[in-house]
Amino acid sequence: MGYLQPVTVGRAVEALGLAAVVSAELGGEISGAQVSDLLSYVMAEGKRGQVWITIQTHPNIVAVAGLAGMHAIFIAGGFEPEPETVARAEEEEIGLFISAETSYTLAGRLYELGVR
Amino acid sequence: MRELSLHILDIARNSIEAGATALQVSIVEHQDTDALELIVRDNGRGMDEDSLRHATDAFYTTRETRKVGLGLPLLKATCERCEGALDIRSKPGEGTEVRATMRLTHLDRPPLGDMGKVVQALACEAERTSLRYRHQTNGKRFEIDTRDLQKELGNVPVTDPRVLCWLAEFVRNGILSTGSKA
Numbered sequence: 477m478g479y480l481q482p483v484t485v486g487r488a489v490e491a492l493g494l495a496a497v498v499s500a501e502l503g504g505e506i507s508g509a510q511v512s513d514l515l516s517y518v519m520a521e522g523k524r525g526q527v528w529i530t531i532q533t534h535p536n537i538v539a540v541a542g543l544a545g546m547h548a549i550f551i552a553g554g555f556e557p558e559p560e561t562v563a564r565a566e567e568e569e570i571g572l573f574i575s576a577e578t579s580y581t582l583a584g585r586l587y588e589l590g591v592r
Numbered sequence: 593m594r595e596l597s598l599h600i601l602d603i604a605r606n607s608i609e610a611g612a613t614a615l616q617v618s619i620v621e622h623q624d625t626d627a628l629e630l631i632v633r634d635n636g637r638g639m640d641e642d643s644l645r646h647a648t649d650a651f652y653t654t655r656e657t658r659k660v661g662l663g664l665p666l667l668k669a670t671c672e673r674c675e676g677a678l679d680i681r682s683k684p685g686e687g688t689e690v691r692a693t694m695r696l697t698h699l700d701r702p703p704l705g706d707m708g709k710v711v712q713a714l715a716c717e718a719e720r721t722s723l724r725y726r727h728q729t730n731g732k733r734f735e736i737d738t739r740d741l742q743k744e745l746g747n748v749p750v751t752d753p754r755v756l757c758w759l760a761e762f763v764r765n766g767i768l769s770t771g772s773k774a
Contacts, residue, residue: 515666515669516598517594536650536666539650539665540662564651
């Protein structure tokens with residue numbers, strides 16, 4: 477205890493039981509996370525290497541994640557990304573994963589996993 | 593953006609950067625038809641058809657060294673989420689008009705925010721770009737134009753800090769006097 481192993485996107489996806497839509501950046505180490513549905517907020521606060529938990533599905537989420545240099549987007553609440561969002565994530569090589577759990581639950585599990 | 597006023601500031605900054613000498617910002621609340629309209633019009637250099645087509649495409653703007661940023665794509669998404677639309681008209685050499693509409697009482701509509709502060713920020717550029725701000729709620733209208741204001745002020749510039757402080761408060765009170773619910 478005490479020392480926390482770095483958490484990769486792949487490990488988080490497995491531990492949180494996420495379904496892969498775009499399996500990119502699986503080996504990327506997660507440096508932190510954002511939980512927000514306001515894109516402009518993530519544009520300002522998102523950091524390189526983070527993952528983003530949101531219920532937004534619009535293609536703009538990929539542009540914002542790409543701009544901030546984030547590894548992946550976790551779409552919570554059982555929402556499915558639009559086809560263009562998927563195509564953009566493939567192009568930009570940003571991981572896109574979905575879950576029926578709430579943003580709250582996903583964030584809690586990610587924190588438990590050691591992401592700070 | 594958490595408030596619509598920040599979107600307006602962002603779009604108005606595009607106008608100033610496009611070399612506009614005159615900028616008009618209008619906010620119209622139609623409480624009877626439950627609609628909110630935000631209009632930013634300028635006489636800047638305008639956009640050609642290709643730029644106009646891509647103005648609301650977040651990916652195009654991110655790749656082209658972000659000349660206009662993500663402002664328009666994000667505003668468009670906000671409008672559509674609130675049962676409205678974003679309409680942009682532009683002619684090279686003539687100017688651009690951005691018109692954003694949304695349902696006034698839509699639950700996800702961001703609050704208007706502090707337009708006093710936005711008018712104050714834009715008035716800092718009054719020597720280069722004049723600003724006419726209009727706020728209308730149903731039939732009741734509040735309007736201010738930095739050119740008229742400058743005439744009244746005489747030798748004191750609109751950009752004087754004392755004037756700018758007064759202006760923000762004047763705009764806030766003006767908006768309230770129309771019965772705004774935005």
